[in-house]
Amino acid sequence: MIEAVSDSFALVGRRMRHIRRMPEHLIGVTVMPVASVIVLGYLFGSAMQAPGPGGYEEYIMAGIFAQVMLTNMTTTGVGVVSDLNNGLVDRFRVLPISGSSVLVGRTVADGVLVAWSCAVMTVVGYAIGWRAHNGPLQTLAGFGLLLLMGFAMSWLGALLGLVLRNVETVSAVSGVIMMPLAFLSNAFVPLDGLPGWLRVLAEWNPVSAVVSASRDLFGNERGPTSGAFPAEYPLPTALAVLVALLAVVVPLAGRAYRKASAQR
Amino acid sequence: METAISAEGLRKRYGDHQALTRVDLAVPAGTILAVLGPNGAGKTTTVRILTTLLEPDEGRATVAGYDLATQAREVRGSIGLAGQYASVDERLTGRENLRLIGVLLHLGRRGAKTRADELLEQFGLVAAADRPAKTYSGGMRRRLDLAASLVGRPRVLFLDEPTTGLDLTGRRTLWDMIRNQVAEGVTVLLTTQYLEEADQLADRIAVIDRGTVIAEGTPDQLKRKVGGERLEVSAASVADLAAVERTLSGLASGETVTNQETRTVSIPLTEGMSTIAAAANGLELLGIEPEDFAVRRSTLDDVFLALTGQQGTPEPEPESESESESEPGATGAVAASEGKRAA
Numbered sequence A: 001m002i003e004a005v006s007d008s009f010a011l012v013g014r015r016m017r018h019i020r021r022m023p024e025h026l027i028g029v030t031v032m033p034v035a036s037v038i039v040l041g042y043l044f045g046s047a048m049q050a051p052g053p054g055g056y057e058e059y060i061m062a063g064i065f066a067q068v069m070l071t072n073m074t075t076t077g078v079g080v081v082s083d084l085n086n087g088l089v090d091r092f093r094v095l096p097i098s099g100s101s102v103l104v105g106r107t108v109a110d111g112v113l114v115a116w117s118c119a120v121m122t123v124v125g126y127a128i129g130w131r132a133h134n135g136p137l138q139t140l141a142g143f144g145l146l147l148l149m150g151f152a153m154s155w156l157g158a159l160l161g162l163v164l165r166n167v168e169t170v171s172a173v174s175g176v177i178m179m180p181l182a183f184l185s186n187a188f189v190p191l192d193g194l195p196g197w198l199r200v201l202a203e204w205n206p207v208s209a210v211v212s213a214s215r216d217l218f219g220n221e222r223g224p225t226s227g228a229f230p231a232e233y234p235l236p237t238a239l240a241v242l243v244a245l246l247a248v249v250v251p252l253a254g255r256a257y258r259k260a261s262a263q264r
Numbered sequence B: 001m002e003t004a005i006s007a008e009g010l011r012k013r014y015g016d017h018q019a020l021t022r023v024d025l026a027v028p029a030g031t032i033l034a035v036l037g038p039n040g041a042g043k044t045t046t047v048r049i050l051t052t053l054l055e056p057d058e059g060r061a062t063v064a065g066y067d068l069a070t071q072a073r074e075v076r077g078s079i080g081l082a083g084q085y086a087s088v089d090e091r092l093t094g095r096e097n098l099r100l101i102g103v104l105l106h107l108g109r110r111g112a113k114t115r116a117d118e119l120l121e122q123f124g125l126v127a128a129a130d131r132p133a134k135t136y137s138g139g140m141r142r143r144l145d146l147a148a149s150l151v152g153r154p155r156v157l158f159l160d161e162p163t164t165g166l167d168l169t170g171r172r173t174l175w176d177m178i179r180n181q182v183a184e185g186v187t188v189l190l191t192t193q194y195l196e197e198a199d200q201l202a203d204r205i206a207v208i209d210r211g212t213v214i215a216e217g218t219p220d221q222l223k224r225k226v227g228g229e230r231l232e233v234s235a236a237s238v239a240d241l242a243a244v245e246r247t248l249s250g251l252a253s254g255e256t257v258t259n260q261e262t263r264t265v266s267i268p269l270t271e272g273m274s275t276i277a278a279a280a281n282g283l284e285l286l287g288i289e290p291e292d293f294a295v296r297r298s299t300l301d302d303v304f305l306a307l308t309g310q311q312g313t314p315e316p317e318p319e320s321e322s323e324s325e326s327e328p329g330a331t332g333a334v335a336a337s338e339g340k341r342a343a
């Protein structure tokens, strides 16, 4: 057990070296999120109606955080595929270490990167007028929930990578998964303007639950609900969905790893 | 002698393609077995099964005394693998690659550092140690890959086409490094498409084709199987060729092979010295001075042709690294036998 932790730690270190060596990787996890905040929060914000007195800047931030968490799926998926096709997965698999260390190392390292994205976005968000109103504990809990989502997406990405084994396919499939999750949710627009059935669908979208729950924790307004369960109780819903997702995906990814072989 | 690798009846199917039909192998500890076969024969599949990367559909195997099916972790603790394509982290330096493996093998930070330094020294990578591996040449990558497979001091080493794509100098270097391992008591199973490589390195050779081991033995045994030695005479001119052919075929107990292009005639050498003497006398009587008069042992090329009905892979084109000095001793022999094949 202790060995598994130290193995994972060594593999996190490997990813951090990659980043240090190729700072352009940092651009991906820095510039894109910052651009999202500026474009969505600042430019679009001037034309958008948002609930509450905080304005669109306050409304949008939790949504942008969640969107970045979703993209973590692609990051991890693509990374796993490249390790697979470089033969590194084979190299690690013939070592007498547990397979989960390798995947934990990867997902934790990607978690660190996405936390970095969050930190940068927070600074920019603050500059354009976003505020958290519920004190440090709840604010941290909000970020914790978002990072848990990023972590779950990362494991899902690892599973996709191990099964699909091809960068283009992984990007395409994760794109197809992400699109409806991000846009059929309350991440960017309040749901009360949607036609009834679409609104129900969007409220049941787990991304909406995570976004609403973090808006609650940050003390940002989240607008009226239709009374659907996940919209009324976003935090328990979000936690339950994320834990359930991890409980399914982690063992599946572990199994896929033990049988993994590069695409030919 | 103790058996380091033994496999019985390995079978593996991919979809509707039977990649391994039946593979049996036995490698005594401290020896090198070359698994020789053309592309698609099942070499990589065999190596992946024996290194726990792939489960066979049928069959059993032990590696370093551990059962593959039930003691995979112990097997992994005793083996090293350098796959068909060098598997190094391109973004890490050579030193970081080796240290990472050392840490994952629980040598400790100190231990991993010492072991990495040792291996860098041993594999001539000290100067490049702190450059990212993506800047390495093909040969350096191979050496780093081999070094990475040795970090844990494995007792059994699997090398899947370790020299494919290397030029002659690169291959020679790698061969020496492999021999050094065996000198230290490591058992090696290597796969190759190069007949010469198997002949140079291996104690025993298993010839594999279409997923089955079709012949197994020492290089000499395999050569003998295909018909021992031949007497070869090259005529100095086309005019002499017919006379040479007549003289030799009169002495031959088997097939006489004539190659018009190289003006070479060869016969099986069943009577040894007396045939050689008779041939020399016969030619002298006719006043023919041959350009070349030689006894040639069959090469693995011949073995392969005889066993599979296909030609073995000719010498590789040296890849990018153009510092390859041509060494007629090695390439010449194969080129010559290729010429004869054309007859």
Ligand SMILES: Nc1ncnc2c1ncn2[C@@H]1O[C@H](COP(=O)(O)OP(=O)(O)O)[C@@H](O)[C@H]1O
Residues within 6 Å of the ligand: A264, B014, B015, B017, B018, B019, B037, B038, B039, B040, B041, B042, B043, B044, B045, B046
């Ligand atoms: N993952 C795979 N899926 C489908 N066919 C495969 C796979 N791996 C190998 N094969 C097929 O099995 C046969 C043996 O392959 P391999 O073991 O790689 O041969 P070698 O290493 O001797 O070139 C080949 O015909 C190859 O096309």
Ligand SMILES: [Mg+2]
Residues within 6 Å of the ligand: B043, B044, B045, B084, B160, B161
């Ligand atoms: Mg192969």
